[in-house]
Amino acid sequence: MNRKPRLNLDFIKQRRVQLGLTNQKMAEKLSFKNASTYFKYENGTYIFKASHLPILAELFQCSMDDFFIFERSK
Numbered sequence: 001m002n003r004k005p006r007l008n009l010d011f012i013k014q015r016r017v018q019l020g021l022t023n024q025k026m027a028e029k030l031s032f033k034n035a036s037t038y039f040k041y042e043n044g045t046y047i048f049k050a051s052h053l054p055i056l057a058e059l060f061q062c063s064m065d066d067f068f069i070f071e072r073s074k
Contacts, residue, residue: 003070012067013042015060029059 016026023035023042030052032038040046048056057064
């Protein structure tokens with residue numbers, strides 16, 4: 001069986017809140033137009049790009065591996 005990675009949006013939101021980072025601050029760090037745009041990424045309306053992950057890892061002081069859940073595929 002293969003393991004299919006899925007982005008763990010719950011971890012991303014929880015880590016942001018733990019560190020006291022606002023949606024506006026995240027939008028600024030990721031060069032998004034505004035906090036509403038970041039909110040759409042964090043809630044899965046938009047999909048984070050690979051280029052966003054190193055920035056998130058640095059801000060959240062974690063590994064990029066922490067952003068993924070590996071599901072078993074049949």
